[in-house]
Amino acid sequence: MAIVAVLVGFGTARAKSGIFVGAHADSVVDRSGRWTIADVVGPEGAARFAPADGRRAANYGAANGPHAAIWLRLVIPRDLATDGGLVVLTVRESRIRTLDLYRAHGGGWDVRRWRLGVVPEAARLATRYPTVTLPESARGETVLIRFHTPSSMRASVWVQNEASYLGAYAAEMMFFGLVLGVLAALFVYLASAAIGSRDAAMGALAILALSFIFHILGDQAFLETYLLPGAADLSRIISITATFVIYTASLFYALNVLHTKAEFPRLARILGASVWVLAALTVAAAIATATGFLILRRLSPLIGLATIAAILGLVLATLIRQPRTALLFILCWVPAQATGIARLIPDLVPHDGFNPVLINLFYPAFAASLLLAGIAAASDIRRRENALTLAVSENAERLKAFAESASDSFWETDPSGRIVFASGPACATAGLAVGLAIQSVLEHDGGARLEPGAGLSRAPVLREDADRGLRHLRLSAVPIAEGGWRGIVSDVSDEVMETERTNRQRRLAAIGQMAGGVAHEINNLLHPMINLSRLAGESLEESDGRRRWLEIVHASGMRAAEIVAALLSSVRPIPNDGRRAPLGAALAEIAEELRALVPASAHFETHLETERGPIVPVAEAFQVVANLVTNALYATSGGAVSLSYRLVQGAQGGLFELTVVDDGVGMDEATLRRASEPFFTTKPQGEGTGLGLSIVQGLASKWGAELKITSVLGKGTRVTVSLAAVEQLALHEGDLREDSRG
Amino acid sequence: MKILVVDDVPAVQVSISTALEAAGHAVSLASSGKQALSRIESEAFDVVVTDLWMPDGDGLRLIKQLRDQSGGPRVIAITGGGPKLSIELAGSLAEVWGAEHVLLKPFDDRRLVALVEGLTPRV
Numbered sequence: 001m002a003i004v005a006v007l008v009g010f011g012t013a014r015a016k017s018g019i020f021v022g023a024h025a026d027s028v029v030d031r032s033g034r035w036t037i038a039d040v041v042g043p044e045g046a047a048r049f050a051p052a053d054g055r056r057a058a059n060y061g062a063a064n065g066p067h068a069a070i071w072l073r074l075v076i077p078r079d080l081a082t083d084g085g086l087v088v089l090t091v092r093e094s095r096i097r098t099l100d101l102y103r104a105h106g107g108g109w110d111v112r113r114w115r116l117g118v119v120p121e122a123a124r125l126a127t128r129y130p131t132v133t134l135p136e137s138a139r140g141e142t143v144l145i146r147f148h149t150p151s152s153m154r155a156s157v158w159v160q161n162e163a164s165y166l167g168a169y170a171a172e173m174m175f176f177g178l179v180l181g182v183l184a185a186l187f188v189y190l191a192s193a194a195i196g197s198r199d200a201a202m203g204a205l206a207i208l209a210l211s212f213i214f215h216i217l218g219d220q221a222f223l224e225t226y227l228l229p230g231a232a233d234l235s236r237i238i239s240i241t242a243t244f245v246i247y248t249a250s251l252f253y254a255l256n257v258l259h260t261k262a263e264f265p266r267l268a269r270i271l272g273a274s275v276w277v278l279a280a281l282t283v284a285a286a287i288a289t290a291t292g293f294l295i296l297r298r299l300s301p302l303i304g305l306a307t308i309a310a311i312l313g314l315v316l317a318t319l320i321r322q323p324r325t326a327l328l329f330i331l332c333w334v335p336a337q338a339t340g341i342a343r344l345i346p347d348l349v350p351h352d353g354f355n356p357v358l359i360n361l362f363y364p365a366f367a368a369s370l371l372l373a374g375i376a377a378a379s380d381i382r383r384r385e386n387a388l389t390l391a392v393s394e395n396a397e398r399l400k401a402f403a404e405s406a407s408d409s410f411w412e413t414d415p416s417g418r419i420v421f422a423s424g425p426a427c428a429t430a431g432l433a434v435g436l437a438i439q440s441v442l443e444h445d446g447g448a449r450l451e452p453g454a455g456l457s458r459a460p461v462l463r464e465d466a467d468r469g470l471r472h473l474r475l476s477a478v479p480i481a482e483g484g485w486r487g488i489v490s491d492v493s494d495e496v497m498e499t500e501r502t503n504r505q506r507r508l509a510a511i512g513q514m515a516g517g518v519a520h521e522i523n524n525l526l527h528p529m530i531n532l533s534r535l536a537g538e539s540l541e542e543s544d545g546r547r548r549w550l551e552i553v554h555a556s557g558m559r560a561a562e563i564v565a566a567l568l569s570s571v572r573p574i575p576n577d578g579r580r581a582p583l584g585a586a587l588a589e590i591a592e593e594l595r596a597l598v599p600a601s602a603h604f605e606t607h608l609e610t611e612r613g614p615i616v617p618v619a620e621a622f623q624v625v626a627n628l629v630t631n632a633l634y635a636t637s638g639g640a641v642s643l644s645y646r647l648v649q650g651a652q653g654g655l656f657e658l659t660v661v662d663d664g665v666g667m668d669e670a671t672l673r674r675a676s677e678p679f680f681t682t683k684p685q686g687e688g689t690g691l692g693l694s695i696v697q698g699l700a701s702k703w704g705a706e707l708k709i710t711s712v713l714g715k716g717t718r719v720t721v722s723l724a725a726v727e728q729l730a731l732h733e734g735d736l737r738e739d740s741r742g
Numbered sequence: 743m744k745i746l747v748v749d750d751v752p753a754v755q756v757s758i759s760t761a762l763e764a765a766g767h768a769v770s771l772a773s774s775g776k777q778a779l780s781r782i783e784s785e786a787f788d789v790v791v792t793d794l795w796m797p798d799g800d801g802l803r804l805i806k807q808l809r810d811q812s813g814g815p816r817v818i819a820i821t822g823g824g825p826k827l828s829i830e831l832a833g834s835l836a837e838v839w840g841a842e843h844v845l846l847k848p849f850d851d852r853r854l855v856a857l858v859e860g861l862t863p864r865v
Contacts, residue, residue: 520795523822527848528753535760535851561848 016081018160018168024052025074025145025157033067033148037102037109040071040144049073072145076138076159087134088165090127091147092156094221097232099130099147103138116221117230126229127169128221176220179363182371183213190374197381204253205377208246209370215242216363233290240289240297244282247307251275254311257377258318258325267317271310278307301347308337308344332376336362336369408490413438415483417450426489429465430473438477438485453479460492472496505579519564526564530557583613583656583723586621587645593622594629594643602633607644613656614723620699627696628660628719635664635717647725654725663716672711696721744768744785745858746815748778748792748801754847758791758820761851762858775804782808787815789858794821794844805841816861818854822847 026049028040039045049071076087091099101112112132119126130147145157160168190206193199217223218239224232252275255261260268281303285296311333319326339362346359400423403410409424411432417439422432431441438450450456460472470493477487537550581589591606625643632641641662648655693709700707700721711717747758750773759769770785772778774796782790790808794801801819808814819841843857 520822523847524749524751524754527822528751528757530848531757531761531851532753535757535764557848 016079017164018158019077019080020156021074021077021159022157025072026051027073028071030069030071030146031067033069035069035071035146037144037146040073040146046073067148069146069148072147072157073142074145074157075142076134076140078140080139080159080161082136082139082161083163084136085162087136087138088160088162089132089134089143089145090158090160090165091130091145092158093130093149094128094219096130096147096149099132099145101132101134102144102146103134103141116232117224126225128225131165176216176222176363179367180213180216182367183209183216186367186370186374187213190377193374193378193381199377199381201253201256202374202377202381204249204256205370205373207249208253211242211245211249212366212370214238215246218242237286237289240300241282241286243300243304244278244285244296247304248275248278248282251278251307251311253373254314254329257373258314258329259322260314260318263321264317267314271314274310278303301344304344305341308340312337328376332372333369335365339365408488410486410488411438412480412486413484415480417484421486424489425465426471426473426491429463429471429491430461430475430489431463432489442475450477450485452483455479455485456487460496515567519567522564523561526557526561530554530561533557579618580615581618581621582611583616583621583658584608584611584645585613586616586618587613587625587643587658589618590622590625591643594626602636603640604629604633605640605642607642607646609644609646610656612647613645614703616703620702624696624699624721625658625660627693631693631719632660632662632664632717635666636662639663639716650722650724652724656723656725658721658723659718661716661718666713666715666717667711668713672709743788743858744770746770746772746778746781746787746790746792748772748775748790748796748804749820750774750793750796754793758851758854761855762791765855765859767858775801778804779807782815789818789861790815791818791820791854791858794819817841818857818861819844820847820849820854821845 028048028050030039040048052074076089080087089101097116099114101114103110103112112134114127114130114132117126134143158168187206187209190202190209194202194206217227218235218237219242221235223235223238224230228234251271255268255271255275260271281296285300288296315326315329318329343359343362403423406424407426409426409428409430409432410421411419411423411427412421414420417437419432419434419436419438419441422428422434427433431444432438442450442456456475456477458475460474463471463473465471471491472493472495474490474492475487476490477485479485533550533553537547537554540547540550587608588611591608595604595606629641629643639662641660644657644659644661646657648657696719697707703721703723705721705723708720708722709717745762745767747755747762747769748771749755749758752773755771755773759771762769770781770787772781775792778790778792781787790804792801792804801821805817805819808817821844842861845854845857
């Protein structure tokens with residue numbers, strides 16, 4: 001505040017070394033710009049002036065047209081302490097281009113002229129705003145001032161002594177130097193942060209800082225006074241362009257920092273379009289100003305206020321959804337917004353009262369807002385970075401946990417092939433450890449080499465594990481783009497053993513088939529050997545030694561028959577090797593076997609829709625199916641029998657349904673009732689009912705399945721064995737437990 | 743009794759027919775299911791003893807067709823097994839389809855004779 005007080009001259013005014021006279025000047029506007037001194041003196045001329053009301057500062061605005069000149073009439077205060085020096089009159093408005101001061105002198109007029117960017121007589125330095133010196137004797141005199149500005153005018157006319165003037169001017173320069181320095185530093189920081197973080201809001205802040213620098217340089221006439229002397233037009237273009245860029249960037253910044261796109265998509269679209277309109281206006285304003293059209297320059301305050309209003313509306317809306325974000329925004333931007341309004345309204349309504357303190361407060365206030373917003377944005381980025389870092393480390397932890405709990409193990413090397421990551425038991429078993437070269441591990445395994453940029457997938461190798469014995473491990477590798485490899489070590493022991501088991505079973509089945517065929521042939525040979533040798537022996541006398549030989553042949557034949565029977569029972573996979581399989585898979589196997597047995601005259605169809613199902617002993621499944629199919633074949637006379645198996649959706653959930661249908665004779669109700677009776681109540685064995693339903697019934701109840709028989713006399717019979725699909729898991733698990741015990 | 747023995751192995755035919763003839767039965771021979779059917783068409787038999795698994799056709803079909811003939815011969819199945827056929831299933835099928843007995847080769851021919859003689863002709 002101290003600086004501000006010095007800058008606006010309060011301190012000096014109290015000491016009478018500088019006096020604000022703006023509020024005490026009579027004024028008149030010459031719209032034509034053609035009046036001379038003669039037009040404003042004399043009774044007629046004097047009457048043109050509006051008397052000073054002591055309240056308003058002179059603010060004449062651009063509303064009067066581009067050629068309008070403003071005349072002020074004021075009295076140089078007598079009570080100004082000059083200490084023998086000069087009286088300095090300043091009009092602290094950097095937008096003034098020319099100023100002439102008329103002082104009555106010897107019946108004529110002594111004219112002091114000031115031109116923007118031109119070093120005045122008896123001075124060494126050009127000033128940013130009109131500065132005219134008068135002799136000490138001018139105190140108490142009435143002077144007339146004519147000045148011209150193409151834009152609005154917020155004149156604050158001061159009369160000071162030299163020391164006060166120089167002090168104030170120096171302080172002002174220091175102030176703007178400070179503001180510009182802060183802005184420049186902010187710009188560098190914000191721009192680098194925006195590039196680093198690719199954050200749109202941060203980028204908008206950087207643009208705001210830069211455009212505000214140019215705005216000050218142009219609007220405060222630094223450019224045409226000191227940097228590019230005389231470049232008044234360029235300065236004006238830069239000033240107006242920078243102003244529009246500030247509007248555009250402000251709205252863009254607000255949209256981004258308030259997350260409008262996520263919170264209010266529709267509003268974001270409308271305001272997003274407004275940003276583009278403002279951007280277009282920026283270009284238009286630059287061109288218009290360069291070509292001498294001032295329309296956009298005059299509209300600029302209105303557009304500025306509209307932008308501020310839009311941002312305020314957006315903030316209020318955001319306040320409901322994201323109070324924290326909105327409050328932070330308000331906290332950061334209240335200084336700039338409030339002083340911005342205070343600065344723009346006098347431009348818009350030129351004759352209204354204004355406070356020069358507020359006008360100049362805009363500069364530090366805007367810089368402060370920018371600083372606060374930059375800090376907020378930086379902390380937001382840091383917060384997001386922290387959240388990101390946290391998320392990344394959580395993710396890494398999660399992946400590590402997955403890797404450690406997975407049955408597969410993972411490894412990775414650096415570009416040189418040295419293992420930098422190895423996790424999981426299979427890696428340890430495979431001999432992969434951090435620090436080892438992957439190539440040496442592979443070579444130890446049998447010479448496979450990893451070629452740079454190529455992957456690897458190799459057949460399982462056998463490794464001894466301290467706890468689990470011999471394990472089959474499969475190692476795969478894929479090249480990493482940056483060099484090196486990463487891959488998986490899978491413990492495939494279970495798969496390998498399962499494959500071996502399946503293969504063994506296949507071999508056994510093949511041997512069984514072959515043995516069945518061989519046994520058939522041998523049995524056919526043995527039959528006459530045994531019977532005819534016995535018969536021949538019996539035809540001989542007891543004393544005949546040849547009878548003994550034939551008895552040996554007979555005994556050998558019997559022994560051979562026993563061996564064949566033993567061979568068959570040891571290799572035949574069905575019916576009773578204790579093997580288990582999902583019912584669907586077992587049925588596929590059984591159906592194939594049955595097909596070979598069913599007479600060509602019968603139509604035997606199978607519709608097996610799934611290989612899934614409860615795990616059951618294959619022999620039991622065979623008994624069930626063989627009995628049902630046999631019954632059906634019995635019932636039909638050259639008719640059709642179908643075996644189907646599918647998963648259906650029942651009221652209680654999924655059901656596996658095994659159905660055997662025939663188009664045979666069917667059963668009447670009495671027979672059906674008897675057929676459905678539990679096996680222990682059926683007829684004594686050996687009487688040959690041949691229905692075998694008792695066996696089916698017994699196995700179905702063992703499986704927890706439901707047996708359902710429907711039959712229509714003369715039409716056919718349908719037998720359905722239903723197993724709940726939910727039972728599959730229970731049955732399966734029980735099965736596994738049983739297996740693991742075995 | 744008039745008995746038809748059906749088997750594709752001549753030695754088996756000899757063995758069985760010898761035993762049956764020794765017991766006083768009239769035995770005819772056939773070496774395939776097809777041949778057996780044509781014999782049965784022209785001649786009436788009391789009992790047919792047939793192999794289940796023969797290269798040219800299957801005994802099971804023969805049994806089924808005989809079953810469908812009312813007043814036809816009674817059937818005793820004999821089998822030495824087969825590449826796919828399990829003894830238990832073959833027995834069960836033969837029984838279901840109408841064989842009176844199933845004997846697994848090699849069996850004692852005297853047992854066959856006893857079983858044949860235990861059969862009463864169909865009415």
